[in-house]
Amino acid sequence: MTVSAQQxxxxxxxxxxxxxxxxxxxxxxxxxxxxxxDPATGKELLRIQDGNSDDALKALTAADEVQAEWAQxxxxxxxxxxxxxxxLVHERAEDFALLMTLxxxxxxxxxxxxxxxGGEFLRWFSEETVRHYGRFADTPEGKLTMIxxxxxxxxxxxxxPWNFPLAMATRKVAPAVAAGATIVLKPAxxxxxxxxxFAQTMIDAGLPAGVLNVVSGSSASAISGPLMxxxxxxxxxxxxxxxxxxxLLADASxxxxxxxxxxxxxxxxxxxxxxxxxAAVEGAMGAKLRNMGEACTAANRILVQESVAxxxxxxxxxxxxxxxxxxxxxxxxxVGPIIDEGARExxxxxxxxxxxxxxxxxxxxxxxxxxxxxxEPTVLSVQENSPILTQEIFGPVAPIVQFKDEAxxxxxxxxxxxxxxxxxxxxxxxxxxxxxxxxxFGLVGFNAGVISNAAAPFGGVKHSGMGREGGAEGIExxxxxxxxxxxxxxxxx
Ligand code: NAP
Numbered sequence: 001m002t003v004s005a006q007q008x009x010x011x012x013x014x015x016x017x018x019x020x021x022x023x024x025x026x027x028x029x030x031x032x033x034x035x036x037x038d039p040a041t042g043k044e045l046l047r048i049q050d051g052n053s054d055d056a057l058k059a060l061t062a063a064d065e066v067q068a069e070w071a072q073x074x075x076x077x078x079x080x081x082x083x084x085x086x087x088l089v090h091e092r093a094e095d096f097a098l099l100m101t102l103x104x105x106x107x108x109x110x111x112x113x114x115x116x117x118g119g120e121f122l123r124w125f126s127e128e129t130v131r132h133y134g135r136f137a138d139t140p141e142g143k144l145t146m147i148x149x150x151x152x153x154x155x156x157x158x159x160x161p162w163n164f165p166l167a168m169a170t171r172k173v174a175p176a177v178a179a180g181a182t183i184v185l186k187p188a189x190x191x192x193x194x195x196x197x198f199a200q201t202m203i204d205a206g207l208p209a210g211v212l213n214v215v216s217g218s219s220a221s222a223i224s225g226p227l228m229x230x231x232x233x234x235x236x237x238x239x240x241x242x243x244x245x246x247x248l249l250a251d252a253s254x255x256x257x258x259x260x261x262x263x264x265x266x267x268x269x270x271x272x273x274x275x276x277x278x279a280a281v282e283g284a285m286g287a288k289l290r291n292m293g294e295a296c297t298a299a300n301r302i303l304v305q306e307s308v309a310x311x312x313x314x315x316x317x318x319x320x321x322x323x324x325x326x327x328x329x330x331x332x333x334x335v336g337p338i339i340d341e342g343a344r345e346x347x348x349x350x351x352x353x354x355x356x357x358x359x360x361x362x363x364x365x366x367x368x369x370x371x372x373x374x375x376e377p378t379v380l381s382v383q384e385n386s387p388i389l390t391q392e393i394f395g396p397v398a399p400i401v402q403f404k405d406e407a408x409x410x411x412x413x414x415x416x417x418x419x420x421x422x423x424x425x426x427x428x429x430x431x432x433x434x435x436x437x438x439x440x441f442g443l444v445g446f447n448a449g450v451i452s453n454a455a456a457p458f459g460g461v462k463h464s465g466m467g468r469e470g471g472a473e474g475i476e477x478x479x480x481x482x483x484x485x486x487x488x489x490x491x492x493x
Contacts, residue, residue, distance in 0.1 A: 003329040017048040022062035023209025029054040039105040039337040040327035040372040051217035053226045059213035063155040063182035064232040066210035071152045071180045075129045082126035085205035089119040101328035103191045105336035118167030120454035125174035145488045150479040152180035154234030159186045161240045163294045165194035171469045179478035185214045192216040260467030260477045264392045265420030268413040269299035273307045275425035281315045283449030293396040297421040302400040309402045317362040320377040337373040344373040347395030354388040413439045420460035
């Protein structure tokens with residue numbers, strides 16, 4: 001059912017609009033507010049407090065003051081807070097889904113999918129909290145015994161992007177809570193409402209005051225800048241674009257901060273001639289159109305073996321053309337708007353440039369006239385030197401390139417500064433593992449177009465970043481290892 005204006009209004013009235021500092025929703029020191037817009041209409045949804053440097057420092061003070069006490073809490077206590085948060089996110093699933101659709105634009109069905117995916121980090125890390133073991137062992141020559149412990153890394157700055165408003169917050173907050181680290185969260189200014197609602201959910205789940213602080217604002221660097229220089233901060237975890245990640249890495253080096261960097265991607269989607277083509281088309285639709293293509297894991301370069309290219313291209317273009325464009329709150333919408341006018345212009349610029357360089361348009365290629373920032377699902381047939389293949393598209397646009405053999409597919413896949421996600425469709429398992437070994441990517445989908453999962457380590461290589469979120473690895477990003485050595489108590493008096 002299509003959501004009514006009254007339902008939207010009632011939900012927006014329940015979203016906290018302050019900055020969360022030391023357990024209280026407070027006003028910004030600037031006295032200013034930050035508008036949040038609906039990309040499907042261009043209209044303002046709500047205004048929240050516009051935090052600045054002073055507010056960021058207050059948030060860090062709160063996080064620092066409770067860090068020692070929070071580190072001492074029993075793992076079970078932290079686990080149960082996360083588990084209650086998981087239950088509450090599911091009780092509030094429709095609220096979270098609608099909020100994401102309103103501020104980010106994705107269709108409600110996809111927002112519901114994100115509630116499931118994003119919520120799962122809370123349950124997964126609740127379980128990891130009580131099974132995060134250290135080591136107790138004798139040294140090889142037998143003289144010492146070592147205790148290896150995991151301690152919380154300390155106050156952490158978490159910076160999230162706008163494209164997955166709930167999942168990017170839970171993927172960072174849950175492991176930090178699990179490890180016993182305290183947090184200053186800086187959500188993207190385009191989509192802060194989901195984070196505000198999630199922070200209230202964490203409080204409702206019993207998270208003590210000061211453990212999670214949230215500072216949204218119109219100047220990201222005004223918030224992050226003073227924190228990155230402050231000796232009380234121990235860690236920065238960032239998800240966003242590679243240029244911003246580079247700047248944060250430079251700042252982090254000054255203060256020798258621990259870093260996790262989840263940066264951009266330019267995923268190849270390889271279709272070999274022995275692939276099940278219908279499955280490959282379905283996989284490509286998921287890998288390309290999920291989140292309107294605004295995903296770091298989005299298939300950005302579709303590589304198809306020559307002998308099956310005509311059939312694949314025809315079926316894929318038909319499937320893309322059949323998708324219904326509409327505001328995400330409409331029950332029949334498959335493809336929502338791009339996040340804002342600037343982002344849509346950028347996507348259109350890439351398409352225009354590709355066409356000028358000789359691309360053939362198989363479907364789409366245009367902005368949708370009228371309200372909001374919609375763009376037609378687009379398929380282009382391009383040559384391997386097309387400029388569109390070198391950039392993260394972040395829109396519903398799929399360039400297809402043909403290749404002759406496995407060696408060329410591997411070369412084309414690796415011809416990118418990025419190394420986050422890659423996909424391949426083939427029925428030959430040996431080939432799949434051989435190709436996976438030779439391509440430089442942190443995540444590989446084999447006959448699967450959507451592979452993100454809370455239990456799996458997520459992260460990239462090359463300019464896609466460093467560190468892993470989710471899986472058994474995710475909690476390590478928020479711990480520091482301490483080794484205690486002592487005379488071996490079993491061999492000395
Ligand atoms: P972005 O412009 O880099 O922004 C990401 C976050 O960083 C936002 O909170 C933003 O705040 C903040 N930020 C911007 N400039 C900053 C600065 N100078 N100092 C500190 N913080 C700063 O990226 P985006 O457009 O939101 O997201 C899209 C990008 O994220 C794509 O490249 C995508 O591939 C990547 N991404 C990667 C992953 C992954 O897991 N690898 C997942 C999702 C997205 P404001 O909103 O206030 O500008």
